[in-house]
Amino acid sequence: MKDVTRLDQGWSLHHDGEFLPARVPGSVHTDLLNAGLIDDPYLHTNENDVAWIGHRDWTYSTRITADGTHERTDLVFDGLDTAARITLGGTELGRTRNMHRTYRFDVTGLAGDLAVHFTSPYQEAAEVRAVTGERPNIYPEPFQYIRKTASSFGWDWGPTLPTSGIWRPARLEHWSTARLAEVRPLVTVAGGTGRVELHLTVERTATGAGRPLTVRAAVDGRTAETVLDGDTAVLTLDVPDAALWWPRGRGDQPLYDLDVTLADPTGPLDTRRQRIGFRTVELDRSADRDGTGFTLVVNGERLFVRGVNWIPDDTLVTRVTPERYRTRLTQAADANIDLVRVWGGGIYEDEAFYDTCDELGLMVWQDFLFACAAYPEEQPLRGEIEAEARDNVARLTPHPSLVLWNGNNENLWGFRDWGWEPELAGDSWGEGYYLGLLPRIVAELDPTRPYTAGSPWSGSWDHHPNDPDHGTHHSWEVWNRRDYTEYRDSVPRFVAEFGWQAPPAHATLQRALPGERLAADSPGMLHHQKAEDGNGKLDRGIERHFALPADFDRWHYLAQVVQARAVATGIEHWRSHWPRCAGTVVWQLNDCWPVSSWATVDGDGRLKPLWHELRRLYADRLLTVRPTADGTLEAALVNQAAEPWTTTLRLRRLAADGTAAADTATETTVAPRSVTRLAVPAALTPADGSAKEFLTADADGLRAVHFPVTDRVFAYPQPEYEVDVRPVPGADGIVDVTVTARTLVRDLLLQADRLAPTASADHGLLTLLPGEQAVIRLTGCPPVTPEAVRGALFAVEPF
Structure with missing residues (x-):
């Protein structure tokens, strides 16, 4: 053995x-x-x-x-x-x-x-x-x-x-006679029966050459066995009534042990155990009247993907433990995320990453490791890249969470738009990998999963690589040059990258920059801002909606508000256009160090307000109000659940002081996996350009608001609210904070880490009307006073 x-x-x-x-x-x-x-x-x-x-x-x-x-x-x-x-x-x-x-x-x-x-x-x-x-x-x-x-x-x-x-x-590894060199299960489902097509390769010693060997495989009580005279074999196991693995929110994630034993007449020589799951996955790239789709289909169900991009969780990657993977991926799952894209500038992650995704129902989109560059196709790189691809495709095939292979990040787009084509003057740049080598390897080793040549990619050179009407799209004009409201100007078929920056939590900055007086342009802050003109873009993003504050704490709060609002604007708009748009993948879930970035979870693992916003945006049911192309308002009710959503939609046109100018309630039912759009009556619509009225929409505890002007113009009252602090009996370190609004309070945020580095809150941004209450639960929090809590509370103020 x-x-x-x-x-x-x-x-x-x-x-x-x-x-x-x-x-x-x-x-x-x-x-x-x-x-x-x-x-x-x-x-x-x-x-x-x-x-x-x-x-x-x-x-x-x-x-x-x-x-x-x-x-x-x-x-x-x-x-x-x-x-x-x-x-x-x-x-x-x-x-x-x-x-x-x-x-x-x-x-x-x-x-x-x-x-x-x-x-x-x-x-x-x-x-x-x-x-x-x-x-x-x-x-x-x-x-x-x-x-x-x-x-x-x-x-x-x-x-x-x-x-x-x-x-x-x-x-x-010490062995005799023979060993299992490769165990590659291809798992499919047909007519309720799960099938494992097990591809095996053995390596023999000189004395093992030509010796008959027995290979036995077992899953769920079913076994298959063959006598191996050569070095390869294919075994097939059928599992009737196999329980299907589903993405989270669609069903359960049953996993089966696949056991393989290699033996000769003297007994076992080598064994292998892998976990597998039964499910089907397809990528629908059919042409239609709107262009070319990009819709994931799992077990026959078409999905709107609620995704995030993943980068290495630490630049010093060996420090990422299985426990850290589970913590970060659980944070993703708790935010209603159902897909994680492993980005092409990182690594093929450790088995612990994919094991955790299998268990949590997080689909994995796996990039091959090419990003933002022209890659030579000559030796010595070409042979290395083929060996690398074969190694990792074979390694990752058992994981049911893996649903898509992707050839590269932004390289097809870069060739067309970033000046590479004339600079290369005919030299190789990677196209042969993405459109030739890699799809051949996937077709050979893992034909159960779809492959796409790149992200973004329209599907062929007949269309621009980043054409929003065809395939995957990266939306970076917004953030780089435009206001986030311009996300509403288009409806891509699948948004594989978009996002907005914000600084990390205050306690994260204090740890990373000990002793430094925090300022947006302090030496440490600038060093921990790696984006080109990153702070300039942050400032411009704030200034389009607010007066740019001189005070760092206020700047820090508003930058986080704008990040959450920007991502919300995009997802609300694109989700409301299902099935034309079939998914959003936010850039990015995590950080690799303490830095101002697009991350949802900062480099110390603290949740930004954006995390709480994603939890709302990616819930099965979403309510939003948005302007339409003809200048009217529309309420969109998105129901991604398997059951109909019957609800009462309440619309109110309110004055800045919270008094109601008009109020209506409408019963409506939203079919499963669908969107219902309702025109907002003219009587409920605030006057265009009004600085004194706004609209609220409420349904089953969900709220959407619409202000006809930017925050810096709107006639906000000075926010007034009462704060009550009560420790939860018998629960050490858990405190309930009750905030009672006396005026309109928009985007109230309790930055728990300002009370203690260990403290966290269960809510992000909250908008309260006069008389409304919100209970914010703090964990990891020492005893605190209402005055201390007030010092950690921020809200939009009049300008």
């Missing part, structure tokens, strides 16, 4: 003639941090002080002993970051140049000092560039010439910290 020796102890990192204790998995940055030799690069401007690390070569070493009980011993690295030379006892075993692959070396009978010598990622990139020639990208870093995490070289939300190290587990 195969034995495994984990190589996670006894490693050293060579540094300036010394041997530092090293962790495996780990990286040079984390080892130097643990040794106290560098300061935390996430604090202050320390990132600049550690730039030298990425420009140096590094060596890791340990000692291994020989195994005398098995015919074969393999040295296995699940991930080496990135260009490395591996030696054992001074003899070279091999070289690597890809972070995203697994490597295996035969070390049978060998022992001694094992060393992994890493070349500087900058040096490796320079050597490849010298072979392939120059290619354009959007950042002044050479990430397209090396197969490592592109964003480790910096992005418009991330620090420049290119890492080196043994970043995934290392081990010795």
Whole structure:
């Protein structure tokens, strides 16, 4: 039977003639941090002080002993970051140049000092560039010439910290006769019967060559068995009445254990256990009168996707534990998100990521790792990219949460719009990967899932790559140049990226910038703003609706309000146009360090107001009021649930002081998975340009508001409210805050982290009418006074 020796102890990192204790998995940055030799690069401007690390070569070493009980011993690295030379006892075993692959070396009978010598990622990139020639990208870093995490070289939300190290587990595998080299289940469903088509590859020792082997597979009490004379086999198992795996909100997520055993007459040689789920997935890209659709269909049901983009949760990726994956993905699920797109500038995530998505019902859209650059198609990169794709497609096939493979992020768009085409002058740039190599690999290894060539991508060169009427669309004119209200100017078929920035929570900034007087343009704040003219865009976004405040606390609050409102404007508009628009994927869920960014959850794991807004926007039932093209108002009731929604829609035209000028109630029923649009009667519509009236819409506890003018023009009263604070009996650290409005209070926000870094609130932005109450529950909160709570409360004020 195969034995495994984990190589996670006894490693050293060579540094300036010394041997530092090293962790495996780990990286040079984390080892130097643990040794106290560098300061935390996430604090202050320390990132600049550690730039030298990425420009140096590094060596890791340990000692291994020989195994005398098995015919074969393999040295296995699940991930080496990135260009490395591996030696054992001074003899070279091999070289690597890809972070995203697994490597295996035969070390049978060998022992001694094992060393992994890493070349500087900058040096490796320079050597490849010298072979392939120059290619354009959007950042002044050479990430397209090396197969490592592109964003480790910096992005418009991330620090420049290119890492080196043994970043995934290392081990010795001792085995005899044969081992399971690949177990690749293709799972389908037809007529209620689940089918597992199990593709197997074995590797044999010399004595195992030609020996009959038995492979046995079992799932849900069904078994299949075959005698293997060669090195490959295909077994089929049928599971009648298989329980279907559904995306969250559509049903349950039953998972089945698939057990595979390889044996010879003496007994088992190797085993493998994987979890699988039965479901079908299709991508409907049919042409229609509006263009070309892009609709995910799971188990025959057409979905409006409620998604977010995912980046590495830490630039130092080895610090992301299974527990951290579960925390972050649970935050996504709790916000009613049902799809996570793993973005192409990051990594193929750890198994713990996909396991958690399987359990939570979070669909995964997986990018191949190409982003925002022209990628050479010549050697040595082409062979690496094919091996990388084959490795990861085979690895991820068991996961029912994985519903889509995507060729790249923005590279097809970049070729057409970003000046690459004339600059390349006919040189390769990646098209052969996205339209040739990758779809062939997916068709061969994983034909159960759809593939799309890129995001955005219209489906062919017959249309502009980012044409909103065809396929996927990235909406970045809004944020970069336009006001968020202009999201309403179009209805893309599927919005795969859009978003708006805001700073992180106040307590996150205090931790990242200790001792600094916080200001929008303070040195630390500017260093933690990586977007081009990021603060300028934040300021302009605020100024279009509010007077730009000089006070930092007020600026911080308004920036978060604008982020939440911007994303809400887009999602409300696009959801109301289902089924023409079949999904939104917000940029982005998470951050990799404490930074001003588009994230919903900041770099310390704190929820921005946008998270609470997403929970409302992505709920099965959504109510919104929006202007139409002819200048009238329309109430849209979106029902994504499986049951009809029968409700009373109450519309009120109110004066700024909260008194009602007109009031009506209408009974309506919204069919399942559909949208009902109702015209707002003229008598309920505030006069165009009025600074003294607004509209509220209420239905089953949902509220939408419409103000005919911007906040800086509207005649808001000074917000007045009462605050009551009561600890919850018997619940340590839990406090209920009751706010009673005496005037109109718009976008009330309790920033719980200002009361204590550990505190969090269960509500985000709230709009209250005079006399209304809201109860905000705080957790992780020490005893606080009403005065302290008032100091953490913010609301829109008159200008």
